[in-house]
Amino acid sequence: MLKSSITFILLFVTILSTFLTVKAEDNSSAGSSHTTEKFNASKLIMDHIADAYEWHIAKIGSTHVSLPLPVILYSSNSGFHIFSSSHFHHGTESYSGFLIAGEASKYKGKIVELAVDGSEVRPFDISITKNVVSLFASIVILLLIFTTIAKRYKEGFDRPPKGIQSWMEPIVLFIRDDVVKASIGEEKHQKYLPYLLTVFFFILINNVMGLIPILPGGANLTGNIAITLVLALFTFVIILFSGSKDYYMHIVNAPGIPWWLKLPIPLMPFVEIMGVFTKPFVLMVRLFANITAGHIIVLGFYSLIFIFGEKSIYAGFGVSVISIAFTIFMGLLELLVAFIQAYVFTLLSALYIGMALEQHEEHSEKRH
Amino acid sequence: MGLVMPDFGLLFWMVLSFSLLMWLLGKFAWKPILKALSAREDSIEKALQSAEHAKSEMLKLHAGNEKLLKEAMLERERIVKEARELKDSIVREAKNQAVVEANKVMEEAKAAIIRERAEAVNEMKSVISTFSIEIAEKILKEHLSDNKKQKDLVANYMENIKLN
Numbered sequence: 051m052l053k054s055s056i057t058f059i060l061l062f063v064t065i066l067s068t069f070l071t072v073k074a075e076d077n078s079s080a081g082s083s084h085t086t087e088k089f090n091a092s093k094l095i096m097d098h099i100a101d102a103y104e105w106h107i108a109k110i111g112s113t114h115v116s117l118p119l120p121v122i123l124y125s126s127n128s129g130f131h132i133f134s135s136s137h138f139h140h141g142t143e144s145y146s147g148f149l150i151a152g153e154a155s156k157y158k159g160k161i162v163e164l165a166v167d168g169s170e171v172r173p174f175d176i177s178i179t180k181n182v183v184s185l186f187a188s189i190v191i192l193l194l195i196f197t198t199i200a201k202r203y204k205e206g207f208d209r210p211p212k213g214i215q216s217w218m219e220p221i222v223l224f225i226r227d228d229v230v231k232a233s234i235g236e237e238k239h240q241k242y243l244p245y246l247l248t249v250f251f252f253i254l255i256n257n258v259m260g261l262i263p264i265l266p267g268g269a270n271l272t273g274n275i276a277i278t279l280v281l282a283l284f285t286f287v288i289i290l291f292s293g294s295k296d297y298y299m300h301i302v303n304a305p306g307i308p309w310w311l312k313l314p315i316p317l318m319p320f321v322e323i324m325g326v327f328t329k330p331f332v333l334m335v336r337l338f339a340n341i342t343a344g345h346i347i348v349l350g351f352y353s354l355i356f357i358f359g360e361k362s363i364y365a366g367f368g369v370s371v372i373s374i375a376f377t378i379f380m381g382l383l384e385l386l387v388a389f390i391q392a393y394v395f396t397l398l399s400a401l402y403i404g405m406a407l408e409q410h411e412e413h414s415e416k417r418h
Numbered sequence: 419m420g421l422v423m424p425d426f427g428l429l430f431w432m433v434l435s436f437s438l439l440m441w442l443l444g445k446f447a448w449k450p451i452l453k454a455l456s457a458r459e460d461s462i463e464k465a466l467q468s469a470e471h472a473k474s475e476m477l478k479l480h481a482g483n484e485k486l487l488k489e490a491m492l493e494r495e496r497i498v499k500e501a502r503e504l505k506d507s508i509v510r511e512a513k514n515q516a517v518v519e520a521n522k523v524m525e526e527a528k529a530a531i532i533r534e535r536a537e538a539v540n541e542m543k544s545v546i547s548t549f550s551i552e553i554a555e556k557i558l559k560e561h562l563s564d565n566k567k568q569k570d571l572v573a574n575y576m577e578n579i580k581l582n
Binding site (some may be wrong): 096099100101161174175176177178179181182185186189192193196197199200202206207209216219222223226238240243244245247248251252274275277279280281284324338342 | 421422423424425426427428429430431432433435436437440442443446447448449450451452453454455457458461472538
């Protein structure tokens with residue numbers, strides 16, 4: 051009850067803020083001598099989904115309200131640079147040879163350095179972007195939650211769970227018993243439990259934070275391919291290092307397969323080796339696509355309001371009712387997806403690790 | 419295309435901070451949490467086991483009590499029966515004894531009575547003989563006080579002798 055009402059309020063805030071922003075945009079374009087800028091849904095959606103060098107909150111009148119973030123660059127021409135992203139003036143100005151690449155560039159939205167010949171060169175860029183801030187925020191939240199809980203557990207295991215502990219304990223137990231123990235087995239699961247628990251709660255909290263439209267939330271972190279790539283890479287590395295002899299033998303020489311599928315042309319080994327890479331690849335793409343799709347759909351419903359609003363203000367208001375209803379529905383659905391995707395990523399990681407650990411004693415008997 | 423191209427900066431920060439997060443959570447959160455959870459499970463299991471143990475112990479004790487009670491009841495019955503038998507036998511014996519005793523006393527009494535009577539009869543006989551001699555003496559003295567009577571008597575005797 052509480053959770054859904056919170057979601058509702060948050061959605062309402064988003065709706066309101068989006069409405070204000072776009073209305074302000076109308077005013078500013080009317081005030082200036084420029085031709086009226088058409089509402090571009092795909093730009094709005096893509097700008098939201100992509101990373102940014104500043105945390106844009108709203109646009110009131112013609113002033114952008116945003117949180118400038120530190121830019122950290124290393125260029126082979128000019129060395130190290132650390133400066134605030136506010137120097138770019140929301141991407142309109144360049145600063146000490148750097149500028150945010152425009153729509154036409156292949157580095158669209160990224161910081162580039164203009165070379166002598168006028169071409170754009172991408173510097174070594176480890177700026178604290180919107181997603182990095184969101185990442186840090188989620189890590190701080192995770193650490194706060196779980197060290198608080200751990201403190202309570204240290205007081206004594208026989209004390210009943212209290213507060214946030216009673217929220218998290220069933221989830222921890224579920225991950226431990228039904229995901230990790232079930233996939234990896236009783237005796238070896240303890241080694242992989244910390245990683246899998248971290249992955250689960252990291253994905254979960256970032257999925258949920260992505261649904262919350264105000265400051266530490268709202269970034270599309272788990273819908274960013276770099277984040278899911280790193281997560282999948284961790285699973286991949288763990289699989290590689292914990293793979294048993296049988297696991298590697300199985301890849302090279304899969305038992306129970308006719309020899310002519312292996313010998314002149316190593317068809318089966320090729321397929322098996324592909325499988326080693328497709329597993330983490332699929333993990334990466336699934337999480338990325340699910341979360342990004344959720345964000346796109348919600349933003350699409352909002353965009354509908356303004357697309358119709360451009361035709362007629364009344365149509366815009368009319369559509370807003372439907373859009374809001376659908377967005378609330380999608381918000382709830384995304385909340386479910388947030389849990390499901392965190393669960394699926396953890397479950398599949400655990401399953402892959404479990405498969406890599408398996409010892410195949412029965413294969414030697416099966417060989418005729 | 420920008421959407422599916424991982425950005426280096428984000429990769430860098432993610433690897434760094436996720437490794438740090440994993441280490442920190444592993445050291446300061448998961449370790450104590452998981453330890454406490456398994457300790458709790460162990461203690462619950464132990465408590466359940468001991469409860470089960472206590473239950474079976476109780477049952478055993480109960481069964482023992484029942485058995486003891488049964489045995490005690492059997493024992494009591496046996497004792498009561500024995501006592502009754504003992505009593506019966508004692509009473510019977512006493513009765514027998516009494517009968518024998520009584521018979522003996524009767525016999526003795528009878529014998530004494532017979533003996534006494536015989537003695538009395540004997541005494542009576544001697545007393546009677548003395549009395550009869552004295553009476554005969556007195557009669558004879560009476561009868562033979564005059565001569566005539568003596569002569570009649572002698573005559574009488576003579577006559578009798580003749581008849582014989």
